Amino acid sequence: MPHRLSLTRRLAALRRPYTGETDSTLLPAVGRALKTLSGDERARMHEILNEGYETRLLGESSIPAVNHRFREALLPDTTDTVQQQLEAGILFALGQTAPYRWPATEVASPMPLSRIVEPGLAPDETILHLCHGVLAPMMAALTPRVVDGSLQGLAGLRATVKRRQVQLHLADAGPTRKVALSNTGIRHWVAALAFTRKVIGSEQLPDLERRLNWAERSAIRTGCRVPVPAALASGVLRRLPILGSTYWLTVRPDGPEGLRLDWAGGRSPAKVAAALVHPLAGLAGGRFHVTPMGADFVTVIVTGIPGEPTTKLTLHQAPVTARPPFTRIDVSDAQAEFKRAMTAPAFASIHRELVSR
Numbered sequence: 001m002p003h004r005l006s007l008t009r010r011l012a013a014l015r016r017p018y019t020g021e022t023d024s025t026l027l028p029a030v031g032r033a034l035k036t037l038s039g040d041e042r043a044r045m046h047e048i049l050n051e052g053y054e055t056r057l058l059g060e061s062s063i064p065a066v067n068h069r070f071r072e073a074l075l076p077d078t079t080d081t082v083q084q085q086l087e088a089g090i091l092f093a094l095g096q097t098a099p100y101r102w103p104a105t106e107v108a109s110p111m112p113l114s115r116i117v118e119p120g121l122a123p124d125e126t127i128l129h130l131c132h133g134v135l136a137p138m139m140a141a142l143t144p145r146v147v148d149g150s151l152q153g154l155a156g157l158r159a160t161v162k163r164r165q166v167q168l169h170l171a172d173a174g175p176t177r178k179v180a181l182s183n184t185g186i187r188h189w190v191a192a193l194a195f196t197r198k199v200i201g202s203e204q205l206p207d208l209e210r211r212l213n214w215a216e217r218s219a220i221r222t223g224c225r226v227p228v229p230a231a232l233a234s235g236v237l238r239r240l241p242i243l244g245s246t247y248w249l250t251v252r253p254d255g256p257e258g259l260r261l262d263w264a265g266g267r268s269p270a271k272v273a274a275a276l277v278h279p280l281a282g283l284a285g286g287r288f289h290v291t292p293m294g295a296d297f298v299t300v301i302v303t304g305i306p307g308e309p310t311t312k313l314t315l316h317q318a319p320v321t322a323r324p325p326f327t328r329i330d331v332s333d334a335q336a337e338f339k340r341a342m343t344a345p346a347f348a349s350i351h352r353e354l355v356s357r
Contacts, residue, residue, distance in 0.1 A: 007042055008034060010049055011280075015075055018281050020116040020129075020241035029119070033073035045070055048280060056277045057290040065286075066279045076123045077235055077284045082173040083124045088226040088233035089154035090128075090168070090179055091240070093142035095251020095261070099329040100137035100199075102248065108320075110245035110265050116182075117240050124177040126238060127165075135184060136195035136338055137331070143196055143208070146215045154226070155219035159208040161186055171212050172220060191341035198334035228252075228259045231308040235283045236261070242275050243267060248324050258312040262325060269298035269315035276300060276313070283313075 011034070012026045019026070034042060048066065055061060071077070078084055094113045101111055116129035130138070144153035156170040160178075166189050169178040212220070219225050226233070228251070236259065243249065244266030254260035270292065275281070277288040277300070286304025293299055300313040318325070 007046055011045070011074055014049070014278075014281050017275065018075060018239040018242050019118060020114070021118055022116075025118065030074070037069065037073060041067070041069070045280070053277070053279050056279065056288055057274065059287050059289045061279065070280055071284070072123070075238070075281045076119055077231075077238065078124050080124050080177060081230070082170055083177040084230040084234040085225050086154075086157075086168065086170050086173075086177065086179055087126060087237045088228055088230040089142065089157070090138070091233045091237040092226060092228055092251050093138050093154065094134070094237075094240075095249055096141040097134060097137040098248040098250055098324065099326045100140065100331050101133055102324065102326070102328045104328065104330075108247055110247055112241075112243075112245050112266075113249060114240055117238055118182075119238070120178075120180065122176075125180065127180045127182050129182045130184075135181065135188065136192040136334070137199075139192045140196045140199040140334075143200065144216055145200055146213070147200075151215035151219050155216040156212055156225070157208060159189075161189055171216075187342060191338045194341045195331070195334045195338040198337045199331060229257050229308055229311045231305045232259050232283070232302060232311045232313060235305075236276075236313070239276065239281075239283070242272055247320055248326075250325060254312060254314050257309055258314060260314040260316070262316045262318060264318045264320050264322065264324070266317070269296060269317050272315055273298045273300050 008027060008030050012023070012030045015021070015030065016026060021029075037045070044067075048070070053061065078087070097113070102108070111133075112131055113134050114128050114130050116127075118127040118129065119125075120127055142154050142157060144151060144155055144157050146152075154170075156172050158169055158171045160167045160169070160175055164183060164185060166181045166184045167175060167178045168181065169175045233251075243261070243263055246266040247264040249261065249263040252260050252262075273290045276283050277285075277290065283302060284305050285302040287302075289301040291299045291301075296317045296319075298315045300315070301310060302313065303310045305311065
């Protein structure tokens with residue numbers, strides 16, 4: 001019996017929890033993608049949606065291998081190594097923002113990092129709609145700089161400022177591979193850099209237009225640009241809203257080929273793991289092994305990601321009432337710099353002052 005909902009609406013309902021999109025952008029995007037598929041392919045997608053995929057949690061699949069065109073139509077992943085590194089670096093930086101955002105009081109509320117993670121029109125583009133207060137601490141963690149002879153931040157990160165967005169890219173790849181920060185104007189961007197300068201020190205003023213320095217070139221040449229498996233982390237970033245309304249989130253390496261997410265609030269690790277192995281909208285990979293490690297821990301072993309060996313994703317949800325696994329950092333001076341740039345009537349002079357320091 002045919003499903004009563006159209007394929008467009010079924011796929012939109014499937015994609016929405018992964019990306020956080022609203023119908024105004026989601027339905028047209030899915031509709032455009034479906035036009036690239038034949039009638040037989042659309043019928044096959046209906047069949048996949050009607051079939052269970054529970055055995056994928058245990059390393060098997062009850063359905064035939066999904067045509068990669070189906071996944072690209074619904075929620076594409078990038079196979080470009082440099083784009084994966086860019087997105088992995090951004091995810092890692094987002095996972096370092098919690099100490100800057102945690103309130104000084106005992107009362108906390110959900111503070112998700114991104115409302116929407118929207119696939120771009122090209123596979124090597126992602127659009128982030130960051131939540132309030134995230135851009136500045138993210139840039140403090142992401143901006144490349146040399147500290148005591150060691151590179152911190154994402155080697156090669158550069159930025160192009162547009163009228164209503166800032167586009168992040170890597171200098172050795174060019175601006176066509178990018179992550180766009182939606183609804184980020186020049187004033188907001190300059191304020192975020194003012195915050196960053198105060199956090200990392202005046203001698204480490206971020207310059208995201210210069211050529212690669214020796215430390216960046218070394219990190220790129222030795223393959224040490226990101227400390228986490230790039231393809232896996234890129235896939236997680238593109239599905240970040242699946243975690244739900246988290247109170248805090250940390251991201252860190254878990255062994256040489258592992259990635260660990262810790263959070264409070266939001267969805268449970270079991271629900272997140274089940275979503276991430278979905279054949280159409282989940283992570284790229286040919287085989288998954290999901291193992292509960294207790295009430296709040298789940299590990300996902302992923303094999304078959306193109307260009308990447310077997311990787312491990314560890315998911316841990318802490319109680320909302322538990323003490324976070326980080327120490328709050330007082331950034332009141334940096335926040336004051338941010339506010340000064342955002343509210344300055346003579347904005348041009350603030351911009352010149354920041355650049356000349």
